[in-house]
Amino acid sequence: MRRQLRPAPEPDPFGLGSLAPLARPCPNTPRALLNQLCLLPLIVETPSDVVTGMADWMLSLQLLVLLGVANGTPIFAKKLLQNRFSTPLDGGLTLSDGQPLFGASKTIRGVILSVVCTAGVAVLLHIDWIAGTAMAGMSMLGDLFSSFVKRRLHLPLHAQVFGLDQIPEALLPLLAVKEQFNLTSIDIAVLVIAFIVLEIVLSRILFRLKIRDRPY
Numbered sequence: 375m376r377r378q379l380r381p382a383p384e385p386d387p388f389g390l391g392s393l394a395p396l397a398r399p400c401p402n403t404p405r406a407l408l409n410q411l412c413l414l415p416l417i418v419e420t421p422s423d424v425v426t427g428m429a430d431w432m433l434s435l436q437l438l439v440l441l442g443v444a445n446g447t448p449i450f451a452k453k454l455l456q457n458r459f460s461t462p463l464d465g466g467l468t469l470s471d472g473q474p475l476f477g478a479s480k481t482i483r484g485v486i487l488s489v490v491c492t493a494g495v496a497v498l499l500h501i502d503w504i505a506g507t508a509m510a511g512m513s514m515l516g517d518l519f520s521s522f523v524k525r526r527l528h529l530p531l532h533a534q535v536f537g538l539d540q541i542p543e544a545l546l547p548l549l550a551v552k553e554q555f556n557l558t559s560i561d562i563a564v565l566v567i568a569f570i571v572l573e574i575v576l577s578r579i580l581f582r583l584k585i586r587d588r589p590y
Contacts, residue, residue: 439499441544445517447487448484448487461482462478466478476521478531484514516542516544523538577589
């Protein structure tokens with residue numbers, strides 16, 4: 375019987391044949407080993423917990439950005455527009471304690487621009503604009519709550535009260551989107567703390583840049 379000759383294997387200059395099943399012995403050449411190392415990420419799946427962790431960190435960063443835009447927009451609006459369109463939100467109403475409802479620094483301009491800008495940034499971050507609107511609205515509500523309490527305590531305008539100046543305007547918007555983004559109580563607590571730290575740092579930077587009137 376005549377032995378049938380097998381066709382000669384085609385040349386494999388890049389060593390790609392070494393990516394065959396693992397049981398197949400790999401060529402022991404430097405080029406083949408290098409190609410294996412370079413192509414290894416293409417055949418190894420990324421662990422799901424790593425993907426989930428990256429998504430969580432990205433969402434946290436996006437929410438912090440939205441909180442920053444919601445609370446920072448009125449500051450930049452005051453710097454750019456000065457006294458234009460600066461109608462007080464409380465209309466100059468004074469309560470029986472002789473103090474204004476919120477104070478002249480809380481303006482209709484600031485609330486409207488905060489909502490509009492935050493909704494726009496949410497769209498840029500691929501987040502529903504309704505979520506951005508809700509976060510801005512609740513953040514402004516938290517800011518108004520802080521001002522209301524400080525007026526009732528007869529504190530002067532722009533007085534600093536650590537915690538009261540930061541927590542409501544971060545906590546309320548996060549609670550508003552808690553169900554939408556599946557936030558846990560720990561998530562919210564961490565984000566509030568992160569917001570407080572960033573707010574303190576950025577306020578001092580903006581003060582040095584002469585954008586804020588005070589370093590808080």
